[in-house]
Amino acid sequence: MGDTIKKKIKSIKIDVDKCNGCRACEMICSAFHANPKYSSNNPARSRIRVIWDPLRDIYVPVYAGEYTPAECAGRDKYVINGKEYEECAFCRASCPSRPEFKEPDSGLPLKCDMCEGEEKPLCVEWCITDALTFEEREEEVEVQPEIEELEAGLEALIDKYGLDKTLETVSRLTSKT
Amino acid sequence: MRYAETGVYLEIDLSRGNIEKVQSDPKDTELYLGGLGTNAKILWERVPPEVEPFSPDNLLIFSAGLLCGTPAIGCNRTIVSTISPQTRLMAFSMMGGFWAPELKFAGYDKVILRGKSSNLVYIHIHDDKVEIRDAAHLKGKGAIETADLIRKELKDPKLQVAAIGTAGENRVFFASIEQGRSSASRGGIGAVMGDKGVKAIAVRGTKDIYVARPAEFLKLCQEVMAYIQWREAHPIPGVMPILAGLGSPQEMKVHDEKWHTENFMWGNSRVRRKDFWNEEIAKKWMETLESMRTRLISCYNCPMKCGATITPPGHSTYMMKCFSKLTYTMAAFSDLEFGLKIAQIATEHGVDGFSAPQVMAFAVELYENGILTDEDMPGFPQGNEERFYWLLEKIVHREGIGDVLADGTYWAAQKIGKGAEAYAHNTIKKHEQLPLKLSMLNPIYFLMYSTGEKINITQIEGQFPQAPFPTREAREEFVKDWFQVPHERFKQYFLDWEPRGEKSMPFYPTVEMCCDIVDWQERMHYIDDALGMCAGLSSFPLKPPYHIHNYPKFISAGAGIEMDEETLTEATKRYRTLVRAINIRRGMRRADDKPPENHWKKRFPELEKQLLDAYYQMKGWNLDGIPTVETLKKLGLDYVAKDFLERGILEGA
Numbered sequence: 001m002g003d004t005i006k007k008k009i010k011s012i013k014i015d016v017d018k019c020n021g022c023r024a025c026e027m028i029c030s031a032f033h034a035n036p037k038y039s040s041n042n043p044a045r046s047r048i049r050v051i052w053d054p055l056r057d058i059y060v061p062v063y064a065g066e067y068t069p070a071e072c073a074g075r076d077k078y079v080i081n082g083k084e085y086e087e088c089a090f091c092r093a094s095c096p097s098r099p100e101f102k103e104p105d106s107g108l109p110l111k112c113d114m115c116e117g118e119e120k121p122l123c124v125e126w127c128i129t130d131a132l133t134f135e136e137r138e139e140e141v142e143v144q145p146e147i148e149e150l151e152a153g154l155e156a157l158i159d160k161y162g163l164d165k166t167l168e169t170v171s172r173l174t175s176k177t
Numbered sequence: 178m179r180y181a182e183t184g185v186y187l188e189i190d191l192s193r194g195n196i197e198k199v200q201s202d203p204k205d206t207e208l209y210l211g212g213l214g215t216n217a218k219i220l221w222e223r224v225p226p227e228v229e230p231f232s233p234d235n236l237l238i239f240s241a242g243l244l245c246g247t248p249a250i251g252c253n254r255t256i257v258s259t260i261s262p263q264t265r266l267m268a269f270s271m272m273g274g275f276w277a278p279e280l281k282f283a284g285y286d287k288v289i290l291r292g293k294s295s296n297l298v299y300i301h302i303h304d305d306k307v308e309i310r311d312a313a314h315l316k317g318k319g320a321i322e323t324a325d326l327i328r329k330e331l332k333d334p335k336l337q338v339a340a341i342g343t344a345g346e347n348r349v350f351f352a353s354i355e356q357g358r359s360s361a362s363r364g365g366i367g368a369v370m371g372d373k374g375v376k377a378i379a380v381r382g383t384k385d386i387y388v389a390r391p392a393e394f395l396k397l398c399q400e401v402m403a404y405i406q407w408r409e410a411h412p413i414p415g416v417m418p419i420l421a422g423l424g425s426p427q428e429m430k431v432h433d434e435k436w437h438t439e440n441f442m443w444g445n446s447r448v449r450r451k452d453f454w455n456e457e458i459a460k461k462w463m464e465t466l467e468s469m470r471t472r473l474i475s476c477y478n479c480p481m482k483c484g485a486t487i488t489p490p491g492h493s494t495y496m497m498k499c500f501s502k503l504t505y506t507m508a509a510f511s512d513l514e515f516g517l518k519i520a521q522i523a524t525e526h527g528v529d530g531f532s533a534p535q536v537m538a539f540a541v542e543l544y545e546n547g548i549l550t551d552e553d554m555p556g557f558p559q560g561n562e563e564r565f566y567w568l569l570e571k572i573v574h575r576e577g578i579g580d581v582l583a584d585g586t587y588w589a590a591q592k593i594g595k596g597a598e599a600y601a602h603n604t605i606k607k608h609e610q611l612p613l614k615l616s617m618l619n620p621i622y623f624l625m626y627s628t629g630e631k632i633n634i635t636q637i638e639g640q641f642p643q644a645p646f647p648t649r650e651a652r653e654e655f656v657k658d659w660f661q662v663p664h665e666r667f668k669q670y671f672l673d674w675e676p677r678g679e680k681s682m683p684f685y686p687t688v689e690m691c692c693d694i695v696d697w698q699e700r701m702h703y704i705d706d707a708l709g710m711c712a713g714l715s716s717f718p719l720k721p722p723y724h725i726h727n728y729p730k731f732i733s734a735g736a737g738i739e740m741d742e743e744t745l746t747e748a749t750k751r752y753r754t755l756v757r758a759i760n761i762r763r764g765m766r767r768a769d770d771k772p773p774e775n776h777w778k779k780r781f782p783e784l785e786k787q788l789l790d791a792y793y794q795m796k797g798w799n800l801d802g803i804p805t806v807e808t809l810k811k812l813g814l815d816y817v818a819k820d821f822l823e824r825g826i827l828e829g830a
Contacts (some may be wrong), residue, residue: 020474023477030541041386
């Protein structure tokens, strides 16, 4: 086994029971990411959206994750404490299936960056009802596997094409760059 | 470049189906700020006094406040203005929630409705796209139900919908405009919406709102947030719980209703039940609220949780806040379970939570006293609660006696006659008031009740404690961190104010002090109503986060209009006078400026005369309550002066 390093993991804990649906998180997120900073705000640009349905008591703050080019083939539904949630209510993807997490004018995907440069994400800061709280923890992460993986890959290539051909290709590729 | 506001009004002519986007004049923003201020300007210019409330020429204006949609915490109110069918004066009811910021994000400061649609329609606004859509399928639907149906029909769960229920469609004089989370209820503005044939306005916006000086503005917001947190941790000692903290009175949170149930009147604002509250009732009401309340909820960008989602057994879910929790309960001499159940139906029908229960209690009283009979009310049930459900349906559908009652207690009494007038005893300017009857005249409240143009005490009181504190020590403690006062002298007024003795009511605070105190309270409400700020974080509670010292900074950094306390006060005075002028032009005079006859048992006619005289003088009005030519010109309201002279309302010099 290889060495391990300590990595800081930032996470936001979402307590849906505490959310009062005020959407201050959406407001401050869009203001922070405006250019210049705080010069404008617009919840439609926010990287956090409260998926809500007040009459059915559904309040789920969701953070923008990765972009996906295609929506899921099928959908699930979750029933939690008697309340029915669409699967998408918990999904972080910027996805063709919904308007969330896309720049309203360009349609480009948005992704939460944990408010880079700030002590903690501003949505957490502005959520004084504590529906959103910030947690930072250290995790030990192995650094080796990636190298091993590369080695295994190269071995497979050498097996298939022979050492000379592989070396030749690698040197041609490196001289190009 | 416009900051805080979008600079665009949406003008919709319902008669012709015409939709226009009109640039507003930035000069108007400087002079009248926005919201109520600019609404008043438009009503003055375009709705002359000859226009009837139900004329196509009456306007119904939905306005976001100047700072709605900016990061200003709690700034989310929609100010709806029109001519009220009930008072026949200017109505400016407001609602919190999410509608106003959404309108801003769609790119508009106001929606101005004129004309009348021949069939029931609803308006759909999605950024630049605005359409008038058929609403035949929504006829007779509840206000909350309508919002849900529109969201489904347009497949847009993010739409914010302001809708009327059956009451508005049938032009009930106390019909509200409901927005799910809150409503604009006072003055019968829902009836005007129904008269125009508009069931709902659904809005969705995805555009930016800019502020002029971002870093400065954000710092101001952070200060407000920090102060809210501090204030929440430091409730004011010595006042009852609902007045100790911030926000709208926290009725959805509080279980102890001893104060309301024993001090406010039951029935048709008649009976005080001094020993009502006991352990058994406390336990039962707590169980009721706990079992029906699913969640405490907020309006847009506000950490306060003034509202709640309520699900009474066998009824649909609705949202409620503040004192409508008890108005139905107390009007019917019933319990909280009944109150929360009938309020669900009333919210769907879209009626005002102050007027509706009072009108029904008035009808019951008339029946019990033989003025209304079985002949007038065939099928009137025997059971008390059943009677209220029965009356509510009759009223919102304007069926039988309901058609008479739907005009409110004042007009209904006129029609019924036979001495019914004496039972319509709790109105000011024909508008039903809080069910409150007290003993000793409070001179500050006398002025506010008499002159409050919103005709609703909760929309003018605030800032200054409602009653003196018992000890000097407690008063000294209170003034220590009372930095919200416009001037140090207000602290002195309060320090010297005693519950008994020489410096007690009604002769202390003195006439001049009372005018000063009322002027401050009124000014803060007028600022809120132009900016779209919730009174719960500003003009209503004691020691609020927004006040006369930081408001000019918010306007400067937010809207880019240079403003100090003096210019802000001047602007407020300008549109406060303009609201007065609209009402004066519609015939309101000194004789109308009075509280309900029986509001206080102990009255002081000479003192009351002095109070009104002094208040008018301070405002620059003549003794009949009409702003003078000199005052109008000083405020840049020369056009009002000219009109008053032409109409003979004022005599030329």
